[in-house]
Amino acid sequence: MPLKTIGTIAIPEAAGSEFDHAAFDAKSRRVFIAHTARNCIEVIDHDAGRHIATLPGFPGVAGAVADDGQILATNRGGASVALLDAVTLETRATFKSGARPNGAVIVARSSLGIAACIGDDKEAPTLHVYGLSDHKQVSIELPGRPRWCVTDAAAERLFLCIREPSMVLVAPLPDLGAVTHWKIPSSGAHGLDIDHSRQRLYVACDDSTLVEISSTSGEVTNVWPIGGPPDVTFFNPATGLVHVAIGEPGLVDSIDPRNGHSTRTVTGAGAHTTALVVPNQLYVVSPAHGGVLVLSDS
Template identity: 70%
Template sequence: MSLKAVRVIEIPDATGSAFDHGVFDAKSRRVFIAHTARSTIEVIDHDAGRHIATLPGFPGAAGAVSDDGEILVTNRGSASLAWLDASTLQTKAVLKTGPRPNGAAIVKSLSLGIAACIGDERHPPTLQAFHLNDGSGKTMNLPGRPRWCVTDAAAERLFLCIREPSLILVTSLPDLSPIAQWRLPSGGAHGLDIDHAAGRLYAACDDGALVEVDSRSGEVTNVWPIAGPPDVTFFNPATGLVHVAIGEPGLVETVDPRTGQGMQTTTGAGAHTTVLVPPDQLYVISPAHSGILVLSDT
């Protein structure tokens, strides 16, 4: 297995800046990146390999998720969730959330948007599910600070990393009924992704471990050491590899769950967020590269 640098895509005003979660939308063939420091969304045309738009008006943008041409952005600075059209780049709606929304998910078939909110001194951390068409929804309190979340293939369950106590919270969809809390053997559950075919979750933890969990039972099936506190985590179904971005010292830790083999690819200081573009590319958002370091995942 190997990750090889293939090109750099420049983003305006990116040098030394701060970014967070991004996503590839397969329908539009575009990549949407939360540019947290500038309160914008950066849009990349993947096939052309170039930056095509900077969308303003996303205060403290913390993350972006997609489903078949629909984009959700969590705006940590304005306690809101923005719903975008990936083709027109127009904002369809903005929904109020709890303070400091962080992790997010979207299910187009259910017209459902999800925001996991950190809260503040007056408001506890919460998980919220919205019907995007009318803004109605449900809220549940969380046992700790939320990180990232994913859904299962059938969009019947949501899995959410909680920092402390370090666990994966499981709820039903769309009603957010609690199902389980699966404690992890490493502190600070953070980045999360899922292998739908094998029924495995991959949770990267701040204490320096990548934890594999059975998505049906919650059983911990493997633990691998990683080089430092992680952030964005992606499972690539095309290669079977898990990629974990680590901002300091600036690398991507890659693990093959089938063999336990690991590899480190140097990126750049502060490059803590990535975007998987199936089947074979990983975008590393790197302020040191003034934008995106594109790696081939082969």
């Protein structure tokens, strides 16, 4: 059965707009959504089911990630990364990045922020690790355009999708020392998430496939077809399902990697970004609906 729509949440100026990666912060019970076209971050009160704030000043914001009351946002139009307080909604710090920062991770317990930068005509793609408390920074050049990234459970290794050559780049944290490259048999590695308990990475690729690989060895363990070129990908540890958002024609494909069973939920054209609220809800940001579709994942 497809995921069940249980409600919608309106976002100001959302109709026909453009959004990117969003995240749920369990401490504040809020969802933070990168509103790329409006250079702002939208804030949803999950428990109340309503939009509560528009935070301006995030040029070309490409994504928001959350951990323990802290939000990290990548400002693709400003070559910077911003650290926010999820409760007060204040910006605590801003860090200079490479050109066009994109994928990001925040690890509150280690006071680490991570941003992968696409680069431009003057700068190569780069990966940056920030000390959120001491403001120290380490960076390396990347072999291609970065997409999304995650860490292992101990936050000792970073996994980063590279579009071309299609791979998962693996780097130790926090020093980014000995980097390894795990080739992906599908083109255009893009969306990414991890199942810590089974030690599996899920890589959604531009050639309309979802690839499962071991997070310890890089061995490919499964490949499944999906309904189009993907974007945001989430693994729900409560249900065991992998949800892949596909902006055109507007779908969420949900795959159970334990048996390969899949279902498809129609969303809306341009709805390529989501936020997972564990244990049982998936927010789909849909410009066609003027905000967020709230889906039940149970």
